[in-house]
Amino acid sequence: MEHRVVFDFAIEFTNGGGIQGQDFRLDIAGDTISDQELADYIIEDLRLLMVGKVNILNKFYIQEKHKRKPVNAVVSEKLIDLSHTIFDGLITYKGLPAPIICDFLSRDDSRGKYEAGTEFQIGKIEMVGNTGTYIDCPFHRYAHGKDLSEVGLEAFANLDAITINAVGVIEIGVDYFKDKEIKNRAVIVRTDWSKHWNTDTYFENHPFINREAAEYLLDCGVKLVGIDSHNIDDTRHNSRPVHTILLGAEILIVEHMCNLEALPEAGYLFSAVPPKFKGVGTFPVRAFATMA
Template identity: 85%
Template sequence: MDHRVVFDFAIEFTNGGGIQGQDFRLDIAGETITDAELADYIIKDLRLLMVGKVDILNKFYIQEKHKRQPVNLPSPELLVDLSHTIFDGLITYKGLPAPVICDFLSREDSIGKYEEGTSFQIGKIEMVSNTGTYIDCPFHRYAHGKDLSEVELEAFANLDAITINATDALEIGIEFFQNLEIRNKAVIVNTGWSKNWNTEAYFENHPFLTREAAEYLRDCGVKLVGIDSHNIDDTRGNSRPVHTILLGAEILIVEHLCNLEKLPVSGYLFSAVPPKFKGVGTFPVRPFATLSKA
């Protein structure tokens, strides 16, 4: 038998008034549905506006043949987190200090400063801007380039994206990007290297883009290039041509991504928004992909 949910509801409107419903029955795709999901469904199905508080009451489930197409809720994987967790002592790049994450005001020390039964924590973070998964703006390479506060928000968020499979490559050349629609897109390079994150193996012999690939991406007019490797450049020497070429063309760079194997080839949006700092060209971000609901 199929599953149905039976419930009452009470909805208040922000501009006054409200509506109630009793003994509603709704076909559902699974065995259960949360109150929040039910509330969202009712609001959408009834095309309600100005909705405030929603109460779902007396909810229970029955097994009964579906009367119409059951509710299929959006997948929780709609947003894919592409960032590593930053923690106290994390080494992102050898030679750079690890972040120090501690209390500025601990919960214990806050007791007595507020009303009885209330406590707070205020954290303190000391770190270099190249920590965790981070984004590079032109100021990172060029003294007169745009810093985090000067790059427009549209350059960080909701970029049409494409995923490049480079999991078997060390040097990622032009051939990985040819015959593809990449103009005005975020180009996300999946090397599979993130599996080595927070290990000694992560720092040595990592995949990187070649100078020629960077020039090709620049000439094609891409918006952003991301990679799940230790660096987008070859770090075995002192030259950083990919940073120089891309940032010189105001093409943003995101390094130390992860979970790229969860991305489709195309048809998704990429976002990596940093704080709006003046005088800083690099900062940690929490990039994510927005996948199509289809």
């Protein structure tokens, strides 16, 4: 069934004045759309500047044949979340402690500190850096390597990216990267191992990149390598050649990703930005793809 939204709007400008619209009708992908999504669409579609307050008024829905591409279909295609949710007690890597997530200040305890009807929650988190979907910087492997605070934002954000399909493969060799446009790109390796996330299977016999492939990625000058598996290295042994090779060349690594099946082969930007910590080489990120 095709749906449309009917509404009025009133827009105020920060430099004075405003505009109004009555009985606007827009095609939408689902059966509802938020006021904020409508406001964003109007501003973009009309190319408005200096916009202040936007009021969406008298909104209701009708079923009517679409006349152009639905509004919230465009919005939903812009960003793809590639990160697992971190929760209290999550085991990311066997042998490392799970995060402890609790209240430092609860809402109940805050009520006596502020005026009536005002309350806050301040969370407390205790965890190791290797928790959830995380990024490795050179300091993770090398004592004198760059830590999170020393790596520039351009290494974390808006990287031209390519997806490598290695679904069903355990040892991912150099052939998966040959004949691909990978130089100066984030190389995102899809294995679909994330389907085993938060189960015992996730930790055993997981997909990994081998030494030869890591050396090839280094020679080709890639910017970052990500994978939706338990580790980018083979954890059945105590050597870690991929971490050693890539981080030694300041090629960042993102592990424990998910939703890679939603990515195209190319034509998108990849971001995985951590907090700016000094003396830390690994930390959780909200990894995501921006569709170009």
